[in-house]
Amino acid sequence: EVQLVQSGAEVKKPGESLRISCQSSGYNFANHWIGWVRQVPGKGLEWMGIIFPDDSDAFYSPSFQGQVTLSADKSINTAYLQWSSLKASDTAMYFCARRGGPGSTLDYWGQGTLVTVSS
Amino acid sequence: EVVLTQSPAILSVSPGERATLSCRASQSVNNNLAWYQQKPGQAPRLLIYGASTRATGVPARFSGSGSGTEFTLTISSLQSEDFVVYYCQQHNNWPTWTFGQGTKVEIK
Numbered sequence: 001e002v003q004l005v006q007s008g009a010e011v012k013k014p015g016e017s018l019r020i021s022c023q024s025s026g027y028n029f030a031n032h033w034i035g036w037v038r039q040v041p042g043k044g045l046e047w048m049g050i051i052f053p054d055d056s057d058a059f060y061s062p063s064f065q066g067q068v069t070l071s072a073d074k075s076i077n078t079a080y081l082q083w084s085s086l087k088a089s090d091t092a093m094y095f096c097a098r099r100g101g102p103g104s105t106l107d108y109w110g111q112g113t114l115v116t117v118s119s
Numbered sequence: 120e121v122v123l124t125q126s127p128a129i130l131s132v133s134p135g136e137r138a139t140l141s142c143r144a145s146q147s148v149n150n151n152l153a154w155y156q157q158k159p160g161q162a163p164r165l166l167i168y169g170a171s172t173r174a175t176g177v178p179a180r181f182s183g184s185g186s187g188t189e190f191t192l193t194i195s196s197l198q199s200e201d202f203v204v205y206y207c208q209q210h211n212n213w214p215t216w217t218f219g220q221g222t223k224v225e226i227k
Contacts, residue, residue: 035216037163037218044206044218044219044220044221045155045157045163045206045208045218045221046218047208047215047216047217047218049214050214050216059214059215061215062120062215095162095163097162097163100168103151103169103210104168104169104210105151105153105165105168105208105210105216106153106155106163106165106208107165107168107174109162109163109164109165110162111161111162112162
């Protein structure tokens with residue numbers, strides 16, 4: 001059974017750094033792209049970017065380029081999303097999701113990680 | 120960047136009736152259009168990909184159609200659990216995918 005399990009909720013102050021995780025199981029992690037999606041409370045879904053765990057090739061939405069960093073460790077089937085300096089506007093739910101294969105889209109999703117940034 | 124516009128923003132339908140949701144793309148995405156369902160407090164769930172292919176386990180009352188710039192998600196007979204939010208997403212312009220702003224289906 002394919003599963004993506006994300007790390008728990010975080011409460012941070014502006015300017016702090018953060019890394020959240022997404023651990024996969026039930027499939028060949030290295031060979032499937034992992035995408036990240038943001039959802040501000042009460043709002044819609046925003047595409048952030050995607051990474052290929054086998055070689056850590058990553059692409060970012062223009063809106064998030066330079067704001068976050070995607071990484072992956074295929075030895076432990078885990079993808080990461082990190083910030084070097086959080087802002088209050090980063091407060092949101094963050095989802096990871098697996099791309100099913102060439103030509104397909106996001107077929108399995110993590111449960112989400114809520115990040116709250118407040119002074 | 121491909122902009123997806125969903126309409127209406129809110130759709131009021133009675134249980135058992137048909138719901139028709141629209142998604143328009145600012146440029147052709149061929150048939151690389153997906154639909155997701157999101158229930159409160161949950162992650163999105165893939166319903167339809169490739170414009171018309173149902174994902175594994177999705178009930179037959181959900182169907183997708185369209186190509187190019189105009190797409191439709193139809194729910195043939197609304198059940199109580201279907202009154203939630205639906206998003207379209209284009210997976211054509213790799214790797215800059217985009218989502219629509221969502222349609223909330225509410226009980227009339």
